[in-house]
Amino acid sequence: MIMNIFKKIINTIISFIYPQKCLICSKIITVKTHICEKCLNSIKLNLKVNKLEYDTNKFVPCISMFKYAGKVREFIHHFKFRGNKEISNYLVYKISDENIKNITKYDFDYITCVPLSKQRNRLRGYNQSECFARDLGKKIKIPYKDFLIKVLDNPPQHELPAAERIMNVQGVYSVLKISELKDKNILLCDDIMTTGNTLKECVRVLKKYGAKNVVCCTIAYV
Ligand SMILES: [Zn+2]
Incomplete structure (x- = not known):
């Protein structure tokens, strides 16, 4: 007492x-x-589903939660560059039950994320896409697992002109735990979808190594 x-x-x-x-x-x-x-209260959910062509005439859906503008942009900036990884929880908190149904209808086995290179992870101290994937996984009750690994440290996509972004991600990713990936439905998370080239490359690699279905999910879209 x-x-x-x-x-x-x-x-x-x-x-x-x-x-x-x-x-x-x-x-x-x-x-x-x-x-x-x-x-x-100032950030509003603005769900959008894009189709990503990861291979010729092969598409996967990409669900994005917010438009990357105004206050959402500030949230993501603090989350990504100011070391405030707690912000992911608040972004996930805003996802309504209705939106959750839009995600869980795909019946996923695992949730995973676009990896950072070892060097960048060390510099930032965390992978923002992993924080988002883990928090979202807790909310929608899907277990998180690392499946992708970045084998080459390429320049960040946002620093390159659009024409160079496709080439920049090719051969950059590989897969871990191949036996656990086989025939599984995967929800792949990233922070922002701009051209979608990073996600497309990750989907291509996951599919190549045996994933049955992949759906992408990002915090925001540009
Ligand atoms: Zn405030």
Whole structure:
């Protein structure tokens, strides 16, 4: 009892000296959360399904949750470049039950993600697409598994002109755990879909090594 009161006093003093701030707008927040209500309410789900042609006349659906603009762009920027990996949880939280049905109708065995190179993962400390895939997996109750590995460290797609992006991803990815991939339905996650070239290459590799069906899912689309 006395210890609990003592802990409460210490926590109050700590939160007074180091107040919790919203990861997006830096406003001080009192409740135990990372993002203020105003910021969380300012992003709206805007689901879109694109068709990605990963091979000649072969397509897979790509479900994207938000349009990459305005406040969503800020969320993703903080998530990707400011070390705030908790943001993924808040983005996943916004996905409604109706949207969940749109994803789970495909009956997936595993959820996985587009990998980063070892060097980039070390620099950032985490793979944002993996955080999203794991959080989404928890919400829709699909187990997460690593299947793809990046074997070449290519320049980031967003730094290249569109014409060079197809070539830039070829031969960059390979597969782990081939026996576990065979005949499985895979949900492949990434952060942003721009041209879709990275996702197409990953789908091609997953299919080549035995995946039965692959559907892509990204936080946002450009
Ligand atoms: Zn805020």
